[in-house]
Amino acid sequence: MPNRGRFITLEGGEGVGKSTLAAELSLRLSRRGVDVIRTREPGGTPGAEAIRKLILTPDGEIGGWQPMAETLLFYAARRDHLDKLIRPALERGSWVICDRFSDSTRAYQAAAGGVSAGDVEAIDRICVGVTVPDLTLVLDLPIALARQRMTARAGAADAIESRLLSYHEAVHLGFLEIAKANPQRCAVLDASANPQSLADAAMAAIDARLDGVR
Ligand SMILES: Nc1ncnc2c1ncn2[C@@H]1O[C@H](COP(=O)(O)OP(=O)(O)OP(=O)(O)O)[C@@H](O)[C@H]1O
Numbered sequence: 001m002p003n004r005g006r007f008i009t010l011e012g013g014e015g016v017g018k019s020t021l022a023a024e025l026s027l028r029l030s031r032r033g034v035d036v037i038r039t040r041e042p043g044g045t046p047g048a049e050a051i052r053k054l055i056l057t058p059d060g061e062i063g064g065w066q067p068m069a070e071t072l073l074f075y076a077a078r079r080d081h082l083d084k085l086i087r088p089a090l091e092r093g094s095w096v097i098c099d100r101f102s103d104s105t106r107a108y109q110a111a112a113g114g115v116s117a118g119d120v121e122a123i124d125r126i127c128v129g130v131t132v133p134d135l136t137l138v139l140d141l142p143i144a145l146a147r148q149r150m151t152a153r154a155g156a157a158d159a160i161e162s163r164l165l166s167y168h169e170a171v172h173l174g175f176l177e178i179a180k181a182n183p184q185r186c187a188v189l190d191a192s193a194n195p196q197s198l199a200d201a202a203m204a205a206i207d208a209r210l211d212g213v214r
């Protein structure tokens with residue numbers, strides 16, 4: 001069954017402004033009278049948030065995850081999120097704004113982590129199936145700028161943030177490649193813009209690409 005609501009995902013590396021944009025977009029869409037659910041990955045449901053902790057703060061005994069094991073943890077969390085939150089919301093006609101989704105697995109675990117892209121697509125078909133985002137906003141920001149923003153923000157780096165710079169460069173390129181390969185679904189936004197201008201550009205992409213917005 002097609003989605004009654006609209007499924008919008010926000011993608012990009014750490015510190016590019018996804019969460020800030022997600023908050024602003026849900027505010028602007030709610031003002032238009034749209035019923036909006038804002039959520040994030042990994043997480044969004046109690047089960048997926050528990051898996052998030054396992055992925056991002058593995059204890060000493062776990063000692064970190066290999067790329068394929070990490071991929072499967074992300075998809076276990078994603079399936080719980082889809083079953084319990086995203087699909088019911090879309091079926092009710094709500095709009096879902098999701099901070100990261102499958103493209104993050106493609107960029108981090110495949111492009112940067114070395115899992116084969118074909119394996120991720122096979123898992124994605126099984127787990128996500130037809131619940132493909134209607135629109136994906138890819139926030140593009142040079143790594144150096146994203147690092148500056150993260151340094152300004154408080155909090156310790158998690159298991160993925162603390163990976164090598166070369167890994168994060170590969171993630172950044174990975175997102176741009178994904179956008180290039182999926183021009184119908186993805187819009188790349190210049191994330192160096194200030195939060196309000198970035199939100200203006202995101203709303204323009206929403207209006208241009210999604211039907212029945214107003
Ligand atoms: N457009 C912007 N211009 C300047 N600074 C911004 C912008 N958007 C967000 N910031 C600031 O940059 C920092 C990172 O933003 P944010 O937390 O939204 O990024 P994120 O992509 O969600 O990061 P993460 O992947 O780590 O969750 C925050 O301190 C935020 O206030």
Ligand SMILES: [Mg+2]
Nearest residue numbers: 018019020099
């Ligand atoms: Mg965030």
